[in-house]
Amino acid sequence: METLSVIKIGGNIIDNEASLSSFLKSFASTPGKKILVHGGGKLATKLASQLEIPQQLVDGRRITDADTLKVVTMVYAGYINKNIVARLQSHGCNSIGLCGADGNAIQAHKRNHPNVDYGFVGDIDIINVPLFKNLLSQDISIVMAPITHDKNGQLLNTNADTIAQEIAKGLAAHYDVSLIYSFEKAGVLLDANDNETVIRFLTPGYYSELKDKNLVFAGMLPKLDNAFVALDSGVTKVIIGQADQLEQLIAGNQGTTIINE
Ligand SMILES: Nc1ncnc2c1ncn2[C@@H]1O[C@H](COP(=O)(O)OP(=O)(O)O)[C@@H](O)[C@H]1O
Numbered sequence: 001m002e003t004l005s006v007i008k009i010g011g012n013i014i015d016n017e018a019s020l021s022s023f024l025k026s027f028a029s030t031p032g033k034k035i036l037v038h039g040g041g042k043l044a045t046k047l048a049s050q051l052e053i054p055q056q057l058v059d060g061r062r063i064t065d066a067d068t069l070k071v072v073t074m075v076y077a078g079y080i081n082k083n084i085v086a087r088l089q090s091h092g093c094n095s096i097g098l099c100g101a102d103g104n105a106i107q108a109h110k111r112n113h114p115n116v117d118y119g120f121v122g123d124i125d126i127i128n129v130p131l132f133k134n135l136l137s138q139d140i141s142i143v144m145a146p147i148t149h150d151k152n153g154q155l156l157n158t159n160a161d162t163i164a165q166e167i168a169k170g171l172a173a174h175y176d177v178s179l180i181y182s183f184e185k186a187g188v189l190l191d192a193n194d195n196e197t198v199i200r201f202l203t204p205g206y207y208s209e210l211k212d213k214n215l216v217f218a219g220m221l222p223k224l225d226n227a228f229v230a231l232d233s234g235v236t237k238v239i240i241g242q243a244d245q246l247e248q249l250i251a252g253n254q255g256t257t258i259i260n261e
């Protein structure tokens with residue numbers, strides 16, 4: 001089977017010009033089929049605050065009211081997505097930027113949570129496998145923004161780690177898929193502030209222990225929940241690590257590798 005790398009970049013990388021620039025250069029030179037998934041939560045929060053739209057995150061997920069939906073659509077599906085595509089083109093990496101509504105790439109429904117009203121947040125129903133395969137077969141890399149739609153004209157905000165997981169899972173029957181969560185830290189850390197404490201291999205049991213001790217928290221929770229779902233769904237390799245070590249992460253030489261037992 002052909003290999004496919006689904007690579008997610010974190011918000012702190014997007015926010016840092018030097019890190020973004022070096023990451024995009026490495027992504028462009030990564031061999032094989034590839035999909036880049038980006039968020040941009042940090043920039044959305046900054047812009048919302050300038051517009052005096054209060055923001056609230058629950059378990060790493062943004063409560064998205066109508067005004068916030070406008071902001072995140074402009075930031076993710078507009079500025080960040082198009083900026084990344086233009087810069088990949090400058091490195092000779094032909095790419096196309098999509099949100100979930102483009103080509104009906106990702107259909108979702110508004111989240112229905114028993115205790116929390118998340119507003120316009122989407123839980124994914126289906127990804128458009130033929131669309132992804134078609135673009136990849138033409139050697140076009142896909143740059144995916146974390147905005148989905150419900151097929152009734154409603155855009156929805158969806159966590160970017162979940163988008164990466166669903167794409168990796170949806171394409172696992174067609175490619176040998178590696179899912180890489182790249183961000184500003186060296187991996188899942190025993191001490192979240194110390195890059196020297198990388199956990200090289202993480203099992204579900206160890207993850208539960210770390211959660212009980214509050215050693216993993218905030219955005220790392222949805223990231224790891226998604227990582228384990230991907231591994232259970234036929235994705236070959238799931239790795240979490242530093243964006244400036246992309247080549248080593250893909251090779252499995254750095255970062256945290258998610259394993260079953
Ligand atoms: N054990 C841990 N190891 C590394 N980071 C952790 C850990 N627990 C919590 N975190 C936090 O999770 C953050 C990553 O989540 P998030 O900001 O949502 O990711 P992204 O940068 O991909 O958007 C890190 O910046 C860090 O502050």
Ligand SMILES: CC(=O)N[C@@H](CCC(=O)OP(=O)(O)O)C(=O)O
Pocket residue numbers: 009010011012038039040041042044060061062063072121122146157158159160161219
């Ligand atoms: C529903 C939800 O939480 N959506 C996320 C989408 C962006 C994202 O995931 O960005 P990072 O990867 O930079 O955190 C949000 O608006 O923050």
